[in-house]
Amino acid sequence: MASRRKITLDRRKVVEKILKDRGDILLVTGLGAPTWDAAAVGDHPNNFYLWGGMGGAVLTGLGLALAQPKRRVLVITGDGEMLMGVGGLATVAVQKPSNLAICIMDNQRYGETGMQETHTEHGVDLAAMAAGAGFQKYSTVYNNRELAEAIPVLYSEQGPVFVDVKVTDAPQPMTLPPRDGPMLKHRFRENLLGHV
Amino acid sequence: MAISYKLQRRKVVHQILKERGDAAVITGIGNAVHDVASFNDDPKNMYLAGVMGGASMVAFGIALAQPKRRVLVITGDGELLAGVGSLATIGVEQPKNMSIIVIDNQAYGATGNQHTHTGSGVDLVGIAAASGFKKTALITTQAELESELPKIHSEPGPYFAVVKVTNKSSPRIDAPRDGTYVARRFRAAVTGESM
Amino acid sequence: MATKKKKKTDWSKEVFKVLKKADIRQIAYVPDAGHTSLIKMAVADNAIKPVSLTSEQEGIAVLSGAWLGGEAGALLMQSSGVGNVINMLGMANECRFPLLMLVTMRGEWGEFNPWQVPMGQATETVLDAAGVIIHRADDPAEIAETVEAAAKIAFDSGRMVAVLIGQRVVGFKDWTK
Numbered sequence: 006m007a008s009r010r011k012i013t014l015d016r017r018k019v020v021e022k023i024l025k026d027r028g029d030i031l032l033v034t035g036l037g038a039p040t041w042d043a044a045a046v047g048d049h050p051n052n053f054y055l056w057g058g059m060g061g062a063v064l065t066g067l068g069l070a071l072a073q074p075k076r077r078v079l080v081i082t083g084d085g086e087m088l089m090g091v092g093g094l095a096t097v098a099v100q101k102p103s104n105l106a107i108c109i110m111d112n113q114r115y116g117e118t119g120m121q122e123t124h125t126e127h128g129v130d131l132a133a134m135a136a137g138a139g140f141q142k143y144s145t146v147y148n149n150r151e152l153a154e155a156i157p158v159l160y161s162e163q164g165p166v167f168v169d170v171k172v173t174d175a176p177q178p179m180t181l182p183p184r185d186g187p188m189l190k191h192r193f194r195e196n197l198l199g200h201v
Numbered sequence: 202m203a204i205s206y207k208l209q210r211r212k213v214v215h216q217i218l219k220e221r222g223d224a225a226v227i228t229g230i231g232n233a234v235h236d237v238a239s240f241n242d243d244p245k246n247m248y249l250a251g252v253m254g255g256a257s258m259v260a261f262g263i264a265l266a267q268p269k270r271r272v273l274v275i276t277g278d279g280e281l282l283a284g285v286g287s288l289a290t291i292g293v294e295q296p297k298n299m300s301i302i303v304i305d306n307q308a309y310g311a312t313g314n315q316h317t318h319t320g321s322g323v324d325l326v327g328i329a330a331a332s333g334f335k336k337t338a339l340i341t342t343q344a345e346l347e348s349e350l351p352k353i354h355s356e357p358g359p360y361f362a363v364v365k366v367t368n369k370s371s372p373r374i375d376a377p378r379d380g381t382y383v384a385r386r387f388r389a390a391v392t393g394e395s396m
Numbered sequence: 397m398a399t400k401k402k403k404k405t406d407w408s409k410e411v412f413k414v415l416k417k418a419d420i421r422q423i424a425y426v427p428d429a430g431h432t433s434l435i436k437m438a439v440a441d442n443a444i445k446p447v448s449l450t451s452e453q454e455g456i457a458v459l460s461g462a463w464l465g466g467e468a469g470a471l472l473m474q475s476s477g478v479g480n481v482i483n484m485l486g487m488a489n490e491c492r493f494p495l496l497m498l499v500t501m502r503g504e505w506g507e508f509n510p511w512q513v514p515m516g517q518a519t520e521t522v523l524d525a526a527g528v529i530i531h532r533a534d535d536p537a538e539i540a541e542t543v544e545a546a547a548k549i550a551f552d553s554g555r556m557v558a559v560l561i562g563q564r565v566v567g568f569k570d571w572t573k
């Protein structure tokens with residue numbers, strides 16, 4: 006179990022740092038704040054935002070990673086969303102997609118719905134769960150030094166990798182990306198495949 | 202990864218049930234139902250013959266409602282994986298009177314022995330520990346089973362053990378299949394109220 | 397908007413009284429904004445065990461166990477959670493477990509997020525197909541009595557009941573702030 010350490014990281018800054026030099030990664034975001042975080046850095050045709058399907062972000066990333074083995078796929082999602090589909094970690098670990106990275110914005114809260122505490126507030130350790138599921142590369146990040154170490158892991162370490170970033174629950178302004186599903190799908194595919 | 206294990210599921214389950222006392226026993230769908238039914242059809246058995254992924258949470262609800270009684274879950278690896286997030290929920294709630302025993306044959310035995318995730322590196326004990334279970338065990342030998350038995354029945358929980366067993370199947374012994382009957386009989390047995 | 401806010405906590409208070417009267421001892425939930433005050437009251441009440449779930453399907457199982465163990469419970473979720481519970485409902489149906497679900501609707505009245513619409517629009521059909529009795533409440537003034545009726549049919553007649561609390565009641569989600 007993770008020992009209690011002070012949580013100071015600001016999620017917006019974390020996501021900005023992660024996405025600053027994104028190269029050609031394909032990004033999948035889980036519903037709610039992780040999607041707003043990515044949108045705040047800037048909308049991008051290689052972003053696929055989930056606006057629903059809670060519990061499905063990691064598995065969406067898995068399917069994409071399997072379909073595009075030459076491209077790096079990054080999933081950024083929340084702790085609540087991750088917990089809802091946490092069995093997906095076992096599915097990912099068994100598939101061993103070397104190009105998939107998962108990054109959790111773990112504010113220990115269900116942010117969207119009123120900041121209720123999630124299971125990670127009460128000792129559930131997502132990185133250790135990923136380890137139990139069979140991930141070889143996993144870590145929990147509490148500060149900028151650890152974040153600086155984790156970012157290259159997300160981009161280039163042999164996957165699947167799992168990084169749980171502990172962030173504060175400070176509310177952030179909402180930055181809304183496009184939400185029309187067919188538009189997001191067409192844009193993403195056209196940019197990736199050259200056709201819709 | 203094909204490690205072969207020697208423990209036989211039916212013997213393991215019978216040995217556990219021999220010392221159950223007045224514990225309630227919840228089985229997950231799959232061979233666990235037959236393992237438990239083949240020992241005896243105790244009215245304090247609740248057999249789940251559906252709802253894959255639900256056994257631990259059914260047991261958790263019972264554990265909350267019956268805090269003085271030990272509640273045992275006997276289930277398979279596939280069933281547990283189907284609702285593995287439940288471990289986090291139980292890990293947060295810390296019910297003292299609950300034990301989960303996973304009979305792990307690394308296979309979906311009931312549907313044709315397809316591999317489950319536990320044969321490919323998924324460590325359920327590690328996930329349980331990460332979820333907040335403070336008492337966990339991996340049981341692969343008869344000696345380990347025997348040293349864990351008292352903990353299964355009386356260690357303040359939540360307790361979680363994986364028992365690695367051979368994937369040879371045992372004869373099918375059916376439990377009563379009518380859910381309404383089993384449920385009412387169970388409820389009467391644990392509450393003392395009439396059916 | 398101010399009057400709406402007031403109504404929101406008012407109906408929650410009345411519903412909570414109804415739940416207490418029905419001797420609800422376990423309240424399982426995945427949060428929804430519309431359930432905020434009910435969840436808070438459940439957590440604050442010593443006689444109620446609040447259970448925060450990772451996924452709604454766990455809730456059907458917990459409440460089945462609660463009933464087996466002699467307690468009554470309720471499940472709070474939003475309409476998208478209904479999609480997660482369908483298979484698990486089979487147990488409550490087969491065993492005639494009483495099941496009380498309070499579902500705050502999304503994807504209907506003034507919905508902003510198109511992704512909520514498919515499940516919101518399918519909620520009634522899907523619950524109906526799964527054998528759940530459906531009560532709707534679209535006026536804050538009628539929610540408590542609807543929950544009371546639902547609790548009765550659930551616990552006295554051993555049935556699965558969902559109270560769908562209209563999005564109209566909860567109000568538009570204000571996406572601008």
Ligand SMILES: Cc1ncc(C[n+]2csc(CCOP(=O)(O)OP(=O)(O)O)c2C)c(N)n1
Binds near residue numbers: 118
């Ligand atoms: C199946 C389902 N249940 C519940 C919801 C309601 N819901 C939307 S976002 C959210 C919270 C997500 O929390 P987390 O993933 O931790 O993201 P955060 O906002 O905290 O970053 C919830 C409960 C939903 N959309 N779908």
Ligand SMILES: [Mg+2]
Binds near residue numbers: 084110111114116123
């Ligand atoms: Mg969160």
